Structures are given as structure tokens and as C-alpha cells.
Amino acid sequence: MYKPHLIGHQVRLLEEAHSNGYIMKNIIETKDLKKDYQMGDIVVHALQGIDLKIDEGEFVTVMGASGSGKSTLMNLLGCLDSPTSGDYFLDGININSLSKNEYAEIRNQKIGFVFQGFNLLARTSAIENVELPLLYDRESRFKNPYQQAIEALNRVGLSDRMGHEPNQLSGGQQQRVAIARALVNNPSIILADEPTGNLDSHTSVEVLSVFQELNAQGITIVLVSHERDIAQYSKRIIEMKDGVIIKDFNVENQRDAWKDLEEIKVLNLGEIQTTQR
Ligand SMILES: Nc1ncnc2c1ncn2[C@@H]1O[C@H](COP(=O)(O)OP(=O)(O)O)[C@@H](O)[C@H]1O
Ligand SMILES: [Mg+2]
Numbered sequence: 001m002y003k004p005h006l007i008g009h010q011v012r013l014l015e016e017a018h019s020n021g022y023i024m025k026n027i028i029e030t031k032d033l034k035k036d037y038q039m040g041d042i043v044v045h046a047l048q049g050i051d052l053k054i055d056e057g058e059f060v061t062v063m064g065a066s067g068s069g070k071s072t073l074m075n076l077l078g079c080l081d082s083p084t085s086g087d088y089f090l091d092g093i094n095i096n097s098l099s100k101n102e103y104a105e106i107r108n109q110k111i112g113f114v115f116q117g118f119n120l121l122a123r124t125s126a127i128e129n130v131e132l133p134l135l136y137d138r139e140s141r142f143k144n145p146y147q148q149a150i151e152a153l154n155r156v157g158l159s160d161r162m163g164h165e166p167n168q169l170s171g172g173q174q175q176r177v178a179i180a181r182a183l184v185n186n187p188s189i190i191l192a193d194e195p196t197g198n199l200d201s202h203t204s205v206e207v208l209s210v211f212q213e214l215n216a217q218g219i220t221i222v223l224v225s226h227e228r229d230i231a232q233y234s235k236r237i238i239e240m241k242d243g244v245i246i247k248d249f250n251v252e253n254q255r256d257a258w259k260d261l262e263e264i265k266v267l268n269l270g271e272i273q274t275t276q277r
Contacts, residue, residue: 026089027189027220028054028077033086035072035243046072048243049086054222056188059215061231062224064240070224071193073240077222078191079107091188108137112182114192118174120166126153126177127162130184142185152180156210172203179210183219190214192223196230202264208233209257233257 035047046069054060062070075081076088079095088095091110098106120129127149134145142148153162156176166174175195182190192211196204204227212233215221223234231237232255239247 025056026053027056027091028052028222029089030076031087031089033073033076033088034084035069035076035081036084046243047076047083050243050245052238052245054220056220057215057218058236059211059221059234060223060236060238061234062222062238062240063226063228063231065226068240069243070240072243074191074193074222074224077189078111078113079103080113108133108185110188112179112185112187112190114175114178114182114190114195116194116197118166118171118178118198120174120177120181122167123165125163125165126158126169126180129166129177130180133181133184137185145184148184149180152184153177155183155214156180170203171199172206175199175203175207176210179207179214183214187219189220189222192221194224194226196225196227201229204230205233205257205260205264209261212257 030050030052033047033050033052034045037044037046050073062073064070072081076083077090079090082095090106093106095103095106121132127146130149130152131145134142134148150159150162153159156179158173158176158180161169161173161177164173166177169177175198179190179192179195182192190211195211196207199207208230211221211223215235221234223230225231232251232253234251235254236250237247238245
């Protein structure tokens with residue numbers, strides 16, 4: 001939180017207030033957001049009026065049955081698609097008011113997207129995969145994309161796998177490369193559509209530990225999952241059905257992924273010792 005007009009104790013006061021939840025800034029706000037898909041003669045009403053506010057620093061899981069509109073919502077929030085009607089304010093800016101270039105610009109600046117299938121380039125090293133989004137920047141603002149990619153891979157704990165190609169990495173490692181790629185231009189929001197959908201439960205917890213750590217660093221996270229176990233690692237759950245939000249509540253005892261990983265380790269060690277006896 002950099003506020004040049006404030007002096008020392010004011011900055012501390014603001015930070016204190018912020019960490020106690022007094023000052024919240026809406027980073028995502030939608031008003032009556034709707035999305036229809038035309039399928040020949042049929043119109044599919046995928047989103048039927050979504051009113052949603054997400055504050056900076058939240059960690060939200062969107063749940064709901066297949067076909068309930070989760071991915072449609074994520075694509076709108078991620079500016080990958082535009083709504084049929086309604087408004088979307090991203091960090092206070094009405095997305096409808098932007099030109100095509102401004103729209104692409106705000107997406108690149110503010111949002112990192114993570115997909116279920118990792119979407120990494122094959123036969124391309126981890127570091128090159130992570131570097132790639134920076135090379136698309138038209139104004140070449142990134143002076144050292146390679147260095148920035150190294151830092152992003154460090155943040156997801158993959159500093160020892162930079163030269164590996166996707167087929168030389170486990171599923172969990174590939175997803176961490178994808179998270180590093182989403183992180184590389186320092187977005188304020190990470191949107192992840194079923195990021196653990198292709199992973200076993202232990203690897204899922206590993207990936208969630210990365211999201212929890214990024215959230216602790218202040219990044220707002222919205223992820224989609226249909227597994228209640230996964231949702232327990234977030235702070236808030238939104239449930240969708242038939243294109244509307246039917247529930248929205250805080251997670252009471254947020255699970256700590258690092259702690260759970262430690263416990264799994266201890267359990268596994270116990271097993272090894274038992275079999276050795
Ligand atoms: N590109 C598309 N064209 C037509 N219908 C779509 C398209 N994408 C999604 N739908 C439909 O919209 C509804 C919501 O889909 P989706 O957002 O993918 O749900 P979820 O991610 O919760 O499974 C479904 O009925 C789906 O069939
Ligand atoms: Mg989906």
C-alpha cells in the first residue's frame with residue numbers, strides 16, 4: 001500500500017485498519033451481469049443476473065454443479081469475454097466504457113488466469129513459458145523478462161525446475177508453472193478455473209498452499225472448484241445454480257494447506273516406519 005501523501009504513522013494506521021478489515025476496497029463488482037449464448041435457434045441463459053462484490057485481498061471459491069455458469073462468470077471477470085448486459089467494475093473502472101485496447105491493457109495489468117489443463121506450451125522450458133506473456137507487451141515495458149520469470153518461478157517454489165519442459169514435470173509442477181505465468185506481471189487478481197481438476201488430492205493441497213501464500217501477500221484470489229474440501233482452503237464460498245448465486249458465506253475455519261501438508265508428511269513417515277518394522 002503505497003500512499004505518497006501520507007506520513008509514517010498515517011500509513012501504519014491505514015495498514016492496521018486494513019488488516020482489521022476496516023477499510024475494504026472493492027476490486028471486483030458486478031451489477032446484474034447476464035450472459036446469453038445463442039445456439040442455433042436456442043438461447044442459453046448462462047448467467048441470469050449476477051450481483052457480486054469482492055474486496056481486495058479476499059480468497060473466494062465459486063462452487064456449483066457442472067453447467068451452473070462458473071466458467072462463464074470467470075471468463076467475464078477475467079475480461080476474456082463480454083457480458084450480454086449488466087456492468088462490471090474492475091478496480092473501480094467500468095469495463096463497458098473501455099476501448100478494445102484499454103480493455104486488453106487492464107486485463108494484462110490486473111489479472112492472471114490459471115486453467116484446469118495448465119495450457120503450457122509443449123517442448124518449451126518452464127522459464128520460457130513464464131516469460132512469454134511479458135514478450136507480448138506492445139510497449140516493451142519489461143526491461144528484463146527473463147529475470148522477472150525467474151522471480152515468478154521462485155515464488156511458486158520451482159527455482160530448481162526452470163529448464164524443464166512440461167512433459168518433464170509432474171501435474172502439480174506444471175500447474176505451478178502456470179501460476180508463475182499468471183503472476184509474472186504482478187497482477188492484483190488471480191482467477192483460477194478448476195485449477196486442481198486434473199490433480200490428485202495431495203497435489204491439490206500443494207497447489208492450494210501456493211494460492212494461500214499469494215493471498216497472504218495481498219493478491220485477491222477467485223477459484224472455481226466443485227469440491228467442498230478444496231473450498232475450505234479459501235475464506236469465502238459462493239455457490240451458483242442455473243446462472244444465479246444461491247449462497248454466499250464466509251468459511252468458518254479456513255484450512256491451512258501448509259499445516260495439512262506437514263501432517264500428510266508425518267503420516268507417510270509413520271507408514272514407512274511401520275512397514276520397516
Ligand atoms: N460457448 C458456449 N456456447 C454455448 N453455450 C455455452 C457456451 N459456454 C457455456 N455454455 C452453456 O452455458 C451454461 C453454463 O456453462 P459454464 O459456464 O461452462 O458452466 P460451469 O463452468 O459451471 O460448468 C451451460 O448450459 C453451458 O452449456
Ligand atoms: Mg466450468
